Structure formats: C-alpha cells, structure tokens
Amino acid sequence: xxxxxxxxxxxxxxxxxxxxxxxxxxxxxxxxxxxxxxxxxxxxxxxxxxxxxxxxxxxxxxxxxxxxxxxxxxxxxxxxxxxxxxxxxxxxxxxxxxxxxxxxxxxxxxxxxxxxxxxxxxxxxxxxxxxxxxxxxxxxxxxxxxxxxxxxxxxxxxxxxxxxxxxxxxxxxxxxxxxxxxxxxxxxxxxxxxxxxxxxxxxxxxxxxxxxxxxxxxxxxxxxxxxxxxxxxxxxxxxxxxxxxxxxxxxxxxxxxxxxxxxxxxxxxxxxxxxxxxxxxxxxxxxxxxxxxxxxxxxxxxxxxxxxxxxxxxxxxxxxxxxxxxxxxxxxxxxxxxxxxxxxxxxxxxxxxxxxxxxxxxxxxxxxxxxxxxxxxxxxxxxxxxxxxxxxxxxxxxxxxxxxxxxxxxxxxxxxxxxxxxxxxxxxxxxxxxxxxxxxxxxxxxxxxxxxxxxxxxxxxxxxxx
Numbered sequence: 001x002x003x004x005x006x007x008x009x010x011x012x013x014x015x016x017x018x019x020x021x022x023x024x025x026x027x028x029x030x031x032x033x034x035x036x037x038x039x040x041x042x043x044x045x046x047x048x049x050x051x052x053x054x055x056x057x058x059x060x061x062x063x064x065x066x067x068x069x070x071x072x073x074x075x076x077x078x079x080x081x082x083x084x085x086x087x088x089x090x091x092x093x094x095x096x097x098x099x100x101x102x103x104x105x106x107x108x109x110x111x112x113x114x115x116x117x118x119x120x121x122x123x124x125x126x127x128x129x130x131x132x133x134x135x136x137x138x139x140x141x142x143x144x145x146x147x148x149x150x151x152x153x154x155x156x157x158x159x160x161x162x163x164x165x166x167x168x169x170x171x172x173x174x175x176x177x178x179x180x181x182x183x184x185x186x187x188x189x190x191x192x193x194x195x196x197x198x199x200x201x202x203x204x205x206x207x208x209x210x211x212x213x214x215x216x217x218x219x220x221x222x223x224x225x226x227x228x229x230x231x232x233x234x235x236x237x238x239x240x241x242x243x244x245x246x247x248x249x250x251x252x253x254x255x256x257x258x259x260x261x262x263x264x265x266x267x268x269x270x271x272x273x274x275x276x277x278x279x280x281x282x283x284x285x286x287x288x289x290x291x292x293x294x295x296x297x298x299x300x301x302x303x304x305x306x307x308x309x310x311x312x313x314x315x316x317x318x319x320x321x322x323x324x325x326x327x328x329x330x331x332x333x334x335x336x337x338x339x340x341x342x343x344x345x346x347x348x349x350x351x352x353x354x355x356x357x358x359x360x361x362x363x364x365x366x367x368x369x370x371x372x373x374x375x376x377x378x379x380x381x382x383x384x385x386x387x388x389x390x391x392x393x394x395x396x397x398x399x400x401x402x403x404x405x406x407x408x409x410x411x412x413x414x415x416x417x418x419x420x421x422x423x424x425x426x427x428x429x430x431x432x433x434x435x436x437x438x439x440x441x442x443x444x445x446x447x448x449x450x451x452x453x454x455x456x457x458x459x460x461x462x463x464x465x466x
Contacts, residue, residue, distance in 0.1 A: 019045045022086065029082045029372070030075045031365045032358065039066055039353045040083050043326060047087075047273060050324075062323065065308065065348055067281065067338055068330040070355025073414020076330040080277040089273040090120035090266075096329075097283040099300045109303045113313040116274055117320055120266040125257065132256040133249075140248035141185065144241070147195055148185075149178055190241045197244055198234040263317050274325040278304075282331030285340040301342045308348045358414055363400035366415050367391075374418055378426055385434040387441065389426075394445040399425065402448070402456055410463050424465065425451050 022041035043064055050061045068076045084091030092115055099109050152174050184190050284300045310323035329349055367375050379389050403417045429441055455462050
C-alpha cells in the first residue's frame with residue numbers, strides 16, 4: 001500500500017504511477033466513485049503502456065473512451081479534471097449542448113480541438129518561461145539600469161589604443177554608479193521612482209468580434225492577420241520601477257523561448273496526451289422527432305463522430321490529429337439512455353461506468369476529507385477575521401443529514417447541496433462575527449438544527465433557499 005504520494009512542492013511523475021496509485025491520488029480530492037476512478041486510472045496508464053510499444057503497433061492502439069453516467073454533483077467533472085492535472089495533460093471541458101451542426105450559427109465541434117491546442121501552447125509556453133525566468137530577470141535588470149543610467153557617449157576624437165588612460169576615468173565612474181544603482185534596485189530603494197519607457201501597443205482590442213455568437217475563431221484569425229501591422233508601434237509610458245522591471249522581464253523571457261519549437265511540442269502533447277471532457281452528452285442523445293433540420297442533436301453527433309474516431313483538424317498553428325486524444329463523456333441520462341446515441345458514436349465509447357448517488361456518510365467525508373474540503377475552506381476564510389470555527393462530529397452529521405433530506409425532497413444536485421447549506425448555516429457568523437467579542441464558535445447539531453429547521457420544514461421555502 002502506498003503512503004502519501006506527494007506534497008504540493010514535489011510534482012508527480014505520472015509515468016511511475018500504477019493504476020492503484022493513480023486512484024489513491026484521486027482519493028485525495030474526490031470521495032467515493034471507486035469504479036469510475038478505476039476506469040480512468042486504467043485509461044491513463046494505458047497511455048504510458050502504449051508509448052512503450054514498437055512504433056508500428058503503437059499507432060494501432062486506440063484510446064478506450066469512457067462514458068460516465070450519474071446525476072449531477074457526484075464527481076464526474078472533478079474526476080476528469082483531477083486526472084488531467086495529475087497527467088499534466090492538455091485538458092478541456094465543454095458542454096456538448098453548446099455545439100450546433102455545421103452550417104448553423106454557433107460553435108462547430110472542431111473548435112474544441114482548436115481550443116485544446118491553444119491551452120496546450122499556453123501550458124508549454126508557461127513551462128518554458130519558467131526555465132528562462134532567471135536569465136530573463138538578469139537581462140531585464142541590465143536594461144532597466146540602462147534606462148536609469150544611460151551609458152556615457154564616446155568621447156569625440158578618442159581613438160582606441162591611444163590615450164587609454166584618459167578614457168578609463170569616465171567609464172570607471174559610470175560602472176561604479178551603475179553598481180550602486182544595482183544594489184539600490186535589489187534592496188528596493190528605487191521602488192517609488194518612476195521611469196519613462198517604450199511599450200508595444202496591442203494589435204487589436206479584445207472581444208470586439210467574439211461577443212457575436214460563433215465568431216470567436218474569426219476574431220482569432222483577424223488578430224493574427226492584422227496584429228502584425230501594429231506590432232512595430234510603440235508608445236511612451238511612465239511607470240514605477242517594479243512595474244517596469246516586471247514588464248522588461250516578460251519581454252526578455254519571450255525573446256529567450258523558441259515559439260516554433262514550443263508550438264510543435266504543444267501539438268504533440270495534444271495528439272498524444274490530450275483529454276476532452278464532453279459534459280451533458282445526454283442532451284444530444286435523443287432522436288429528433290420535430291420537423292425541420294436537427295440542429296442540436298443527431299447533427300451534432302454526426303459532427304462529433306469523425307473527431308472522436310480520429311481525423312485531422314486544421315488549426316492556425318498547423319494540423320492536429322485526433323486519433324489518440326482521450327474522450328471522456330458524461331451525462332445524467334435521466335431521460336435519454338446511452339443507447340439513444342447514434343450507433344457509430346456509441347461504438348467509440350466502449351467503456352461505460354455508472355457513478356452512484358452520494359449517501360450521508362459520503363457527505364460527511366466530502367465535508368472533511370478532501371484536500372480542499374468545504375469545512376477547511378470556511379475555517380480558513382473566517383480565520384482571517386480572527387474567528388475560530390469548530391465543527392463537532394454531531395454537527396457534521398446533521399449537516400450531511402439535511403443535505404440528503406433536501407436532495408430527496410427537492411432536486412438531487414449531489415454534493416453541490418452542501419454549498420447552499422453551509423452558506424446559509426454560516427451566514428450570521430460571516431456577517432456579524434468580526435464584531436463579536438468571543439471569537440471561538442462551535443458548530444454543533446443543535447446549532448445546525450436551530451439555523452435550518454424552519455427552512456427544511458417548509459418544503460416550498462427550501463426549494464427557493466436550499
């Protein structure tokens with residue numbers, strides 16, 4: 001049995017993790033859903049296994065896409081999101097209901113691969129910027145010192161090699177002053193000083209076109225085409241020394257990375273390790289029974305099919321092959337069933353796993369066990385006001401009991417119900433608490449019942465408030 005896998009300071013090497021270890025890592029963030037965790041852990045490990053094969057066999061091994069079936073709030077999205085973070089893989093979550101069939105106004109399915117590619121490029125770029133950060137800071141510091149203390153002009157009539165003794169005095173004086181400035185800069189003594197420098201103007205304003213539905217890709221292309229026309233334009237800006245240093249560091253870091261190579265690496269990451277989470281797949285599963293074109297259901301399924309099967313999507317950075325991207329679909333499937341998807345699409349999601357509704361014990365564990373547990377969040381938030389909030393075991397049991405009860409009486413929204421209950425429970429403490437003399441508050445079962453009994457008792461009221 002593996003102990004604590006990692007601390008936040010130590011990045012995981014996903015290649016060394018067995019499926020059991022992947023599940024144990026997911027357990028730190030998601031409660032329950034053992035079957036779903038096992039399936040995604042196997043899918044992630046199979047990617048590493050595939051990379052160990054000979055090149056001719058490697059191309060034949062296709063990812064085993066997964067459909068997660070379960071009500072809202074039971075952890076479908078969180079499992080996929082944590083898996084992608086664990087794998088350090090490009091990951092995108094998107095609702096299938098956002099897409100429309102090609103030929104209609106709206107997002108076409110290929111846009112999700114373009115978005116995934118952009119995310120991957122940003123990931124690679126960020127990683128590379130971190131590796132050159134130290135060198136960029138050194139170069140930015142030199143540029144800033146040049147602005148604060150411009151180098152002395154060469155003396156007229158001075159010939160190198162003749163009269164070297166007279167030429168050294170101003171240079172030595174300049175270097176001495178520069179060294180003093182560098183020391184003052186590092187000690188923060190120049191932080192209040194302002195400096196005027198040239199700054200590149202943006203090519204195009206953001207959001208001019210993308211507010212119009214379906215034209216977000218057009219804006220990106222226009223920015224690429226027209227952005228170059230404005231890149232040479234610079235304007236003068238007055239800023240304080242720390243801001244100027246930060247700006248110059250960013251400029252130097254951009255110069256130090258090879259963007260063409262970064263883009264090639266990013267596209268490879270998308271093709272080999274990309275994960276697409278298609279939420280609300282059940283919303284496009286029903287068969288169209290209305291007259292006219294099926295804009296949002298079978299038409300979208302047919303458009304999704306080639307992406308999931310494997311095709312080449314053209315992006316502004318080059319072609320992206322989708323053959324080995326892992327697709328994880330999810331849906332509640334209250335009305336539709338997975339068998340309502342078109343047969344070709346069903347065949348591309350061979351693994352189906354059902355996520356179970358959450359019990360009272362699950363709610364208690366969700367409140368306390370995960371790394372970012374809700375109880376810890378509220379304790380940390382209120383501690384900033386000097387308040388110490390303690391939750392007794394019977395208080396946690398009562399919160400979980402009310403969550404189960406309200407989910408049964410109204411609509412089952414899973415763990416998300418805990419957010420509404422906790423917010424209502426701690427409303428007075430959050431509002432009045434900073435002024436209380438007694439900064440230690442205990443949340444017991446009695447306190448929970450007194451705060452929430454009227455709302456829970458009145459079903460109509462609980463529908464609106466909880």
